[in-house]
Amino acid sequence: xxxxxxxxxxxxxxxxxxxxxxxxxxxxxxxxxxxxxxxxxxxxxxxxxxxxxxxxxxxxxxxxxxxxxxxxxxxxxxxxxxxxxxxxxxxxxxxxxxxxxxxxxxxxxxxxxxxxxxxxxxxxxxxxxxxxxxxxxxxxxxxxxxxxxxxxxxxxxxxxxxxxxxxxxxxxxxxxxxxxxxxxxxxxxxxxxxxxxxxxxxxxxxxxxxxxxxxxxxxxxxxxxxxxxxxxxxxxxxxxxxxxxxxxxxxxx
Amino acid sequence: xxxxxxxxxxxxxxxxxxxxxxxxxxxxxxxxxxxxxxxxxxxxxxxxxxxxxxxxxxxxxxxxxxxxxxxxxxxxxxxxxxxxxxxxxxxxxxxxxxxxxxxxxxxxxxxxxxxxxxxxxxxxxxxxxxxxxxxxxxxxxxxxxxxxxxxxxxxxxxxxxxxxxxxxxxxxxxxxxxxxxxxxxxxxxxxxxxxxxxxxxxxxxxxxxxxxxxxxxxxxxxxxxxxxxxxxxxxxxxxxxxxxxxxxxxxxxxxxxxxxxxxxxxxxxxxxxxxxxxxxxxxxxxxxxxxxxxxxxxxxxxxxxxxxxx
Numbered sequence: 001x002x003x004x005x006x007x008x009x010x011x012x013x014x015x016x017x018x019x020x021x022x023x024x025x026x027x028x029x030x031x032x033x034x035x036x037x038x039x040x041x042x043x044x045x046x047x048x049x050x051x052x053x054x055x056x057x058x059x060x061x062x063x064x065x066x067x068x069x070x071x072x073x074x075x076x077x078x079x080x081x082x083x084x085x086x087x088x089x090x091x092x093x094x095x096x097x098x099x100x101x102x103x104x105x106x107x108x109x110x111x112x113x114x115x116x117x118x119x120x121x122x123x124x125x126x127x128x129x130x131x132x133x134x135x136x137x138x139x140x141x142x143x144x145x146x147x148x149x150x151x152x153x154x155x156x157x158x159x160x161x162x163x164x165x166x167x168x169x170x171x172x173x174x175x176x177x178x179x180x181x182x183x184x185x186x187x188x189x190x191x192x193x194x195x196x197x198x199x200x201x202x203x204x205x206x207x208x209x210x211x212x213x214x215x216x217x218x219x220x221x222x223x224x225x226x227x228x229x230x231x232x233x234x235x236x237x238x239x240x241x242x243x244x245x246x247x248x249x250x251x252x253x
Numbered sequence: 254x255x256x257x258x259x260x261x262x263x264x265x266x267x268x269x270x271x272x273x274x275x276x277x278x279x280x281x282x283x284x285x286x287x288x289x290x291x292x293x294x295x296x297x298x299x300x301x302x303x304x305x306x307x308x309x310x311x312x313x314x315x316x317x318x319x320x321x322x323x324x325x326x327x328x329x330x331x332x333x334x335x336x337x338x339x340x341x342x343x344x345x346x347x348x349x350x351x352x353x354x355x356x357x358x359x360x361x362x363x364x365x366x367x368x369x370x371x372x373x374x375x376x377x378x379x380x381x382x383x384x385x386x387x388x389x390x391x392x393x394x395x396x397x398x399x400x401x402x403x404x405x406x407x408x409x410x411x412x413x414x415x416x417x418x419x420x421x422x423x424x425x426x427x428x429x430x431x432x433x434x435x436x437x438x439x440x441x442x443x444x445x446x447x448x449x450x451x452x453x454x455x456x457x458x459x460x461x462x463x464x465x466x467x468x469x470x471x472x473x474x475x476x477x478x479x480x481x482x483x484x485x486x487x488x489x490x491x492x493x494x495x496x497x498x499x500x501x502x503x504x505x506x507x508x509x510x511x512x513x514x515x516x517x518x519x520x521x522x523x524x525x526x527x528x529x530x531x532x533x534x535x536x537x538x539x540x541x542x543x544x545x546x547x548x549x550x551x552x553x554x555x556x557x558x559x560x561x562x563x
Contacts, residue, residue: 002328008358012344019346087342091401094306094336095359096328253268253309 005097009105013079017113024075025117028067032121035063036128039185050187053216056129061212062184063125064118068143069150069179069204071117073171076110076154081161084251093252099245107151114147132215138223139214145230146207152237159250178204188220203233256320257281258440259305259409264314265464266300274300275464277314282409282442287435289455289472290444297464298444299339302411306336319408332360335407339414339444341394345387349378349397352386353404360405372403376430392423399430410434412443416450428454452476460557467557476520481556483546484526486513489539498536502529513540 017024040056047055083089092102125131133139161167182204188196199205200221210226213219219226244251259282266275275297282288290298303309305316307327316323318330344352353369373379376396381389386397395415402410412431416424431441431454445451451458452472459469468475491510502525503516517524533540 002361004358004361004363008355011358012347012355015351016346086344087338087340088344090303090306090308090336090338090342091356091359093308094331094334096331096361097359098328248310253303 002097002101005095006101006105006108009092009097009102010109013075013106013109014112016079017075017109024113025120028071028117029120029124032063032067032124033128035059036125040128050190051216051218053218054129057131058187058212058216059185060122060125060129060131061215062179062182062208064121064143065146065182065204065208065211066176066179066184067121068114068118068146069175069207070171072110072114072147072150073154073157073175074167075113076107076151077158077161077167077170079106079110080155080158081167084158089251099241103152103155103241107148107155110151110154111144111147114151115143118143118147134217135214139211142207142211142214142226142230145227145234146211149230149234149237152234152241156237156240156244159244162250175204178202179208183208183220203229206230255284258284258319259442260317261301261305262315262317264301264304264311264316266297266304266309267312273464275304275311278461278464278466280459280466280469282440283457285435285438285440286456287431287441287443287454289451289458290442290461291446291448291451291458292444292461293446296461298461299413300464301461302336302413302442302444306334306411307331328361332405333408334411335402335405335409336411337395337398337402337413337415339417341391341398343386343394343397346385348383348385349373349389349400350382352397353400356401357404362405368406369400369404372400375403375433376400377426392419395419395423403434407439409440409442412441414444414446416445416447462557481516482519484515484517484529485544485546486515486533486540487511487542487544488513489541492538496536496538499529499532501525 036056039059044055049055050058083092122131157167157170161169181199182202183199184204188199188205188209191199206221206226206229209219209221210223210230213223213226243249259280261278261280264275264278265273267273278297278301280301290301292298300309304311305318305323307323307330316330319333321329323330344355347355350369350373353372354364357364357369370379370382373382376399378393378396378400381393386394389397399412399415415427415431419427428450431443434441443450443454455472457469458472458475460467460475468478470478485507488511492506492513493510495504495506495513505514505516506512507514515526515529517526
């Protein structure tokens with residue numbers, strides 16, 4: 001096991017985040033606060049409660065999930081895309097480091113950043129509304145699992161992307177809509193059929209639901225299913241990454 | 254003779270685009286030598302290096318580095334190799350020191366600041382160790398790439414076109430550095446398309462063209478083979494044909510008959526130049542200028558390929 005190699009990549013990626021601390025952490029915090037002002041303040045006064053939870057509190061897990069997904073993907077995808085873009089990837093490819101070790105370094109750093117970000121958003125939200133956490137361990141578990149899974153997904157996108165446009169393509173055209181339609185701001189049980197049934201095909205529903213359950217002990221789908229869906233997606237990402245490194249897809253000639 | 258430190262057997266590469274970059278290359282590198290891989294642009298030099306370093310997957314063939322199979326035991330093999338690429342690919346926002354630390358860690362070495370300091374001093378980069386790479390000049394960036402490769406104490410160092418686009422002073426420094434590294438026991442493989450560079454630095458030279466390794470030989474032996482020179486004689490009046498009296502010399506007409514070109518062996522005791530000039534005077538052929546040049550590498554390749562075809 002090349003522990004020094006993993007640490008080198010991890011530190012390098014964390015240093016990159018510290019260099020751009022402003023955009024890495026402050027921007028998402030400001031964005032989240034804006035969501036609070038709009039959804040929690042302006043609209044929340046009209047909606048009052050969802051499933052017996054004050055609307056301002058109800059949207060917190062969804063907001064955290066949304067940032068977690070977009071930031072995990074963008075962190076991890078840029079992490080591997082940038083060396084491809086500048087050409088410094090030659091060093092990673094020629095180093096005595098296995099693909100698994102490389103993924104641990106990159107994805108570990110991206111997931112760390114996401115978890116820190118999630119906790120900061122949670123703390124920010126706590127300034128606005130009361131937030132009960134019924135299942136703190138499950139909350140942390142979902143935070144970790146989601147961050148790792150979507151950092152893996154971001155890594156895949158970073159390898160696949162041939163340009164900066166493609167790098168933004170998936171988060172903007174896939175993740176943001178899925179999050180908005182994934183019950184971040186509403187309970188899908190309130191939707192009329194067929195929209196409710198459609199929503200069950202949206203993987204983000206399971207993430208938000210499970211995460212919300214860990215806060216309020218209530219979710220749109222049973223927590224076991226949420227966990228299984230997230231784990232399943234993680235497995236899919238791992239298999240894809242294994243395939244990428246075995247074939248050298250878009251990394252090696 | 255001792256075991257070669259690097260052994261390439263039957264390595265060929267066909268890219269997905271259908272380009273045959275390498276044809277069954279066999280090559281042995283001895284421990285502690287400086288080996289120059291000489292060839293024109295597009296000959297397959299970088300492909301061969303990339304395959305040995307694990308960046309490109311070979312279509313066929315095997316590579317053994319210090320006794321370890323590069324494909325079967327990539328970690329053991331790669332740990333011994335340092336690569337300085339041709340392109341100036343650097344992490345622009347990093348400092349010189351941190352990027353060297355990164356390389357050292359990546360290759361599995363614990364951080365030991367003494368070694369990196371030494372490397373930086375050796376490359377006259379120590380003063381700049383806290384500078385961001387983007388602030389450095391092109392020549393300095395190349396030094397940084399060398400420092401990164403040396404940061405993990407490789408036994409074999411690959412220098413891909415180390416002096417391409419580099420000023421004369423840095424080129425001299427580079428040559429000195431290569432000799433110093435060899436004294437420390439590092440095996441060095443460099444690619445170049447300058448004959449004089451191979452001549453200056455290498456113990457042995459391999460000539461590659463069109464993806465084939467045409468010849469591998471001791472430098473002195475090869476330079477003799479390749480050491481053809483040309484004498485261009487600018488004539489006062491253009492000629493249609495070369496007079497029969499000049500049949501003893503290897504002559505050709507260039508530049509619409511205005512230039513008489515004589516190809517000769519610079520290593521030979523008698524070049525034939527004085528006698529040629531006397532003969533021209535005897536024949537009343539006037540000339541206004543003389544110019545000698547080494548025959549270009551392309552010419553030499555043409556010769557080698559022809560020889561190979563015979």
